[in-house]
Structures are given as C-alpha cells and as structure tokens.
Amino acid sequence: MSDVRTARSRATIQDVADEAGLSRGTVSRVLNDEPYVSPKAREAVQEAVRRVGYVRSAAARSLVTRRSGAVALIVHEPSVQVLDDPNIGNILIGTNAVLSEADQQLVTIMVDSARDDERVVEYLRGGFVDGAIVLSARDGDAVTRAIEEMGLPACFVGHPTDAANTSWIGIDNRAAAFAITSRLVETGRQRIGMLASGLDRDSGQDRLAGFTEALGDRFDPALVAGNPLFSYTAGVEGMRELLDRAPDVDGVFAASDAVAAGAMDVLHRAGRSVPRDIGVVGFDDSAWALRCDPPLSTVRQPAKTLGEQAARQVLAQIAGADDEGPHGLVLPTEVVWRASA
Amino acid sequence: MSDVRTARSRATIQDVADEAGLSRGTVSRVLNDEPYVSPKAREAVQEAVRRVGYVRSAAARSLVTRRSGAVALIVHEPSVQVLDDPNIGNILIGTNAVLSEADQQLVTIMVDSARDDERVVEYLRGGFVDGAIVLSARDGDAVTRAIEEMGLPACFVGHPTDAANTSWIGIDNRAAAFAITSRLVETGRQRIGMLASGLDRDSGQDRLAGFTEALGDRFDPALVAGNPLFSYTAGVEGMRELLDRAPDVDGVFAASDAVAAGAMDVLHRAGRSVPRDIGVVGFDDSAWALRCDPPLSTVRQPAKTLGEQAARQVLAQIAGADDEGPHGLVLPTEVVWRASA
DNA sequence: TTGTACGCGTTATCAA
DNA sequence: TTGATAACGCGTACAA
Numbered sequence: 001m002s003d004v005r006t007a008r009s010r011a012t013i014q015d016v017a018d019e020a021g022l023s024r025g026t027v028s029r030v031l032n033d034e035p036y037v038s039p040k041a042r043e044a045v046q047e048a049v050r051r052v053g054y055v056r057s058a059a060a061r062s063l064v065t066r067r068s069g070a071v072a073l074i075v076h077e078p079s080v081q082v083l084d085d086p087n088i089g090n091i092l093i094g095t096n097a098v099l100s101e102a103d104q105q106l107v108t109i110m111v112d113s114a115r116d117d118e119r120v121v122e123y124l125r126g127g128f129v130d131g132a133i134v135l136s137a138r139d140g141d142a143v144t145r146a147i148e149e150m151g152l153p154a155c156f157v158g159h160p161t162d163a164a165n166t167s168w169i170g171i172d173n174r175a176a177a178f179a180i181t182s183r184l185v186e187t188g189r190q191r192i193g194m195l196a197s198g199l200d201r202d203s204g205q206d207r208l209a210g211f212t213e214a215l216g217d218r219f220d221p222a223l224v225a226g227n228p229l230f231s232y233t234a235g236v237e238g239m240r241e242l243l244d245r246a247p248d249v250d251g252v253f254a255a256s257d258a259v260a261a262g263a264m265d266v267l268h269r270a271g272r273s274v275p276r277d278i279g280v281v282g283f284d285d286s287a288w289a290l291r292c293d294p295p296l297s298t299v300r301q302p303a304k305t306l307g308e309q310a311a312r313q314v315l316a317q318i319a320g321a322d323d324e325g326p327h328g329l330v331l332p333t334e335v336v337w338r339a340s341a
Numbered sequence: 342m343s344d345v346r347t348a349r350s351r352a353t354i355q356d357v358a359d360e361a362g363l364s365r366g367t368v369s370r371v372l373n374d375e376p377y378v379s380p381k382a383r384e385a386v387q388e389a390v391r392r393v394g395y396v397r398s399a400a401a402r403s404l405v406t407r408r409s410g411a412v413a414l415i416v417h418e419p420s421v422q423v424l425d426d427p428n429i430g431n432i433l434i435g436t437n438a439v440l441s442e443a444d445q446q447l448v449t450i451m452v453d454s455a456r457d458d459e460r461v462v463e464y465l466r467g468g469f470v471d472g473a474i475v476l477s478a479r480d481g482d483a484v485t486r487a488i489e490e491m492g493l494p495a496c497f498v499g500h501p502t503d504a505a506n507t508s509w510i511g512i513d514n515r516a517a518a519f520a521i522t523s524r525l526v527e528t529g530r531q532r533i534g535m536l537a538s539g540l541d542r543d544s545g546q547d548r549l550a551g552f553t554e555a556l557g558d559r560f561d562p563a564l565v566a567g568n569p570l571f572s573y574t575a576g577v578e579g580m581r582e583l584l585d586r587a588p589d590v591d592g593v594f595a596a597s598d599a600v601a602a603g604a605m606d607v608l609h610r611a612g613r614s615v616p617r618d619i620g621v622v623g624f625d626d627s628a629w630a631l632r633c634d635p636p637l638s639t640v641r642q643p644a645k646t647l648g649e650q651a652a653r654q655v656l657a658q659i660a661g662a663d664d665e666g667p668h669g670l671v672l673p674t675e676v677v678w679r680a681s682a
Numbered sequence: 683t684t685g686t687a688c689g690c691g692t693t694a695t696c697a698a
Numbered sequence: 699t700t701g702a703t704a705a706c707g708c709g710t711a712c713a714a
Binding site for chain 1: 699700701702703705706707708
C-alpha cells in the first residue's frame, strides 16, 4: 500500500497524477468524464484515485467554475411556526426531490433573527449556493433585497409584494378562501366567522380578503378573530374569543387546519356539535384535517408541487434559460368537502 | 459614480486595492480586522469597497483558510417522519441558536434516498462545511462512515451503535421508559401495554427495553403493538389492535406523545374513559401532550438543549480542542405527571 | 505600517 | 490524446 495520508491532509490532483504517471490535465478530464482520454489512462487514473484516497476540493473547484452545485431553501419564519406548519415540510420534500434528480444539493437555512439575516446574506453572496428558493419572505427583507441585488437565481414561494423583478410561485389564497367560504354560505350558515392568522403576510391577508368578499353584506368584523400564528393554540384562543363575542356563530373559516382543529376542540368542550350546530372549514388539507372528528372540510394546497415547481424554476435560471420565463405562477387549489361543514 | 459592474462579474480585492490606491495586502488586512493598518488606509479601503461593490468570494477564501464557516445538520429520516417529529424542530432551534452566536452558518440537509446519501457524502467531503451534527443515524449509514473516515468534526444526536470513535449526545431512553412505566405500575394498573415505534433505531428499542424491564414478570408480549412511525396514525392503529387483542388493557405507554394522542382518540371513541378506565402515558412532552384531553403524562425530553450541546461539541472540535472531550453525553429527562394517568 | 510574492487545488486554453 | 501553463480570488509570510 502506498502513501497512507493522515486524516487531515488531503490528496490533490497532482498526487493522483504522480501516482498514475500522468499529468493533472488528464486526471482532471477523467474526473469530469470528459472525452479524449484513452481507456488505458482512464483506468490508471481511477486506480490512482483509489490508492491515494483522493476527493476533490469543492472550494478549489467552485473557485474556477463559479458553481457550487448547491441550492438554498431559505425559511424565513420564527422558529415556533416552522414546527407545525405542514406546508413547509411538504415544500421541502418536493424541492429536495427535484434537486436531487438534478444532482444539486439542497441546503435549508433558517432565518430567525437579525443576526441570522446578516449571516445568511454573507453566505449567499459568498457563492456557497447557485440559487435559492425563498419561503414566506416579508416586505423589506434583507435577504430578499440581497438576492435581487446580486441577481442570484431564485424563486419565491408566496407573493412578495415588493420584489418586482423576481420569479415567484404560489396559490390564489383569495380565490380559495372565497370558494370555501361561499360553500359555507350555500349550506345555509347565517353567522359566519373567521379565525384569521398570519395577517402580516400575503397568504393571511388574502385569505381574509377572500372571506370578506364571499360574505359581502353579511360580513361582520366582530366575527373575525386574529392571531399571528397558524397554530392549534391560535384556534383554541380564537374560538373562545369568538364564542364569547358572538354566541350565535354557526360557521367558521379557520385560516389553517391546525387552527380549525383547535377551534373544534373548543367547540366540543362547549357542547356544540359539528356540523349540526356549527360548520367548520380549514385550509391546507394537512394531516390535521383527518385527525379532526368529524373530518375537516378544507382547501387542498399543493405544497409538494409548489416545492417542485420552485426548484424547477431555479434550475432553469441556473442553466441560464434566458430568464424570461413566466415570472409568476399560480397553482390551482381544490376544495375538499368532508363532514365538518 | 465609478465603474458600475454587471451583476455577473464580481469585484475582487485587486479592484478594491486599485480603487483605494493601496495594495491587496492592506485591503485584506482591513477586511479581516487585523492590526497594523492606519486609520486612514482603513477608511480608504472601506470607501473603496463600497464604491466597487466588493463582496469576498467564499470559495477563494475557504480554499486558502480551509474553513467554510458553515456546519451541517444532517437529518436522516424518511421525509414523512420529519413532518411531525417535534424533536427535530427543537433540536434545529437549539443548534441554530448556538451556531448563530458563534457566527457559523447552519445548513440543514435531508437524506431521504440512496441518491441523497451519495451526494451528501460528496458535499461533506468537498469541504462545504467545517462540521456536522447528525440526527438519527442508522447502522451502516454511508454518511456516518464518511464522516468518521474523513475525521470531520461531528456530533451524533442519539447513540449510533457502530460509530465507536465519534462524539455523541442523547438521553437515556431506557431509564426514562422504565421510570414512566413504573409509575403506571405504582398507580395500580394491572394489564399494561405498549405502543412501540421506531424499533429500527436505538431510541425505539431502548424505550421498549425500559418498558419490559419495568414490568418484569407482568410483561406480556401480546400487549405490545409495533409500528415503524412515531405518528398519530400509528397510535390510532396500534390502539385498535391492542383493544382487539386485549380488551382488558388498563394502561398504555405510547412511544411518543403523537402516538399517545392517536391512542386516546381511539379510546374515547371506544367509550373508555381516561384515566378512569385506562391510564395513558407518552414520551417527548411535545405540543401534543397539552392538546390531549385530559392532558398527557409524559417524559420531558430536552430536545432544544440536545441541539445546543451538540452544536457546542462540534464547535469545540472545530476549534481543535484536542478532541478528547467526553465522547458520550447523556442529558437527564424528567417525568411530567399530568392527568392522563 | 505597507507592499510583494507565493501557494491553496481546480479547470481551461493552448501547444505538442 | 496528452501535457504545460495560466487563471480563479484570497491569505500570509516576509521584505521593505
């Protein structure tokens, strides 16, 4: 056995070349599966690689190619929210699948503080990734600005109101909220309330807008309870508040399934029967929906597809598909009618 | 305004040096906050940096420093599981907080297929990260092997049985399971069953072992239902199975809170009162525990602390704290006694 | 305090 | 088909 190296020092292309009795150029060609290499040389190189335990340096490589082979998924959420947002997980799965197929490494980055913000910008600028997928960017986001400024291939999931020039993908929250609220109306509910969440972002705002629109004249602001989080707890608190303010409420649109689940538990404990006394609908069609009793009517959101398409967008941009693709892409949603309303 | 650059070509140190009328060396010193730079030069450089829009290349930098400033969190789970495992989220939060403090960028990587496996190994070998925290590694894991082989600073969360030489951190699943099962016994339950999960990994195995041990002679294999996932659905299925096999069961230890929640819903629908007819306990003390009705007795697992300590371990190793720290660290758990048993 | 020159490990461009 | 040699952008001894 030749030349055992310590764990610390790495073998270089030069080492391989020496071992194989060839030049760096040839070795590099073999490593990159390029043509114009004799079978004999190819084999000699592969053998030498094995013997010296060579692995190539990403740093050196990306210094010259200006490519890293990695794409970032930036999750811009308070950490609490990340935990039980079912969409994030599904988006992650879709994204990872597509990138994996393209042999790109997905790295997920959480932005949770101002300090994170700065560091992430540095990270992106540094060239560690060739592109980025950004979840739930808020207005005035430093990361968003940096991405635009440096022209990094990117796709936003959700509609960033102030990022004019970047590609994005999302669903029509407003239309979906309108649709599911309408059916609540059509089934004869008279006093319909909403447990609104995430009013600091477009998805939350749009769901409220769709709800309001569907009710038209019947809309009563006293029947709206707001909470920053799309969580079970938000549903518990919101429903209590609503029952308190309007005991005669007989229909509720919750901004997410988790919220709806919290609401339904409160209703049960308050002795109200769902759907007899009150109809409840949610949003997401996440695992929560089937956990509810009765199962929840909700809006199916194609989270996984969202992730897949976002990944494709970024890959296309990286490949330099002269970036005039459709800049905004809206995926369809579907109302899933179950027993809760 | 001088020298507007296109988005594609980056300014280099040389450009800054030219702009400031100084040498690359001086510019580099300013950039790295090193001493021996005149205030005047420092200011000139900073001004020049702004003018040419300089950002330094991570690739070039890490090529020479052999540091990337990033640490990977490797999540080795089927994607489904990731979604509702509350511990992963908390570990992530703890890890991110500590690394953020140390100005290191955390990048989370999911390993979900054989293809992912290979690519991740490449990624690690390439030098994109200075260290790694590994969640739920299984035996014979390619990523684990690669990490050991290349001597990458790392810390495993959970006890990998075949990684002898690496540092790890975890809880004593067996003792915790023993403790909570014992109290089930002490409160007079006669026919105690377990909804076991994740028997392909140490945490699942150890919880079953602790359960068995606590029951001693009373242990009845017919009262154990197994499921690969630590999920709500697993609890639903498992509890149905158990009720079917042993209608006289009056105590259940679920391998996680989510499992317990599923079990409790089945019990309610079957008309059994908790804790009167049957006592139920879980594991994790996650958000699920308080969502149950009555609230769930469970084992508090310090997931966030786990993440923090793992991060510290890795940071210490990166700093080269001649890696003879304690190689295994077991964090204490605590039984939280609520109303469900 | 500042500038010079070399090395980090690859890929890319030629010439052989 | 192969081999020299020049980038790539930065850090860092060492000299000035």
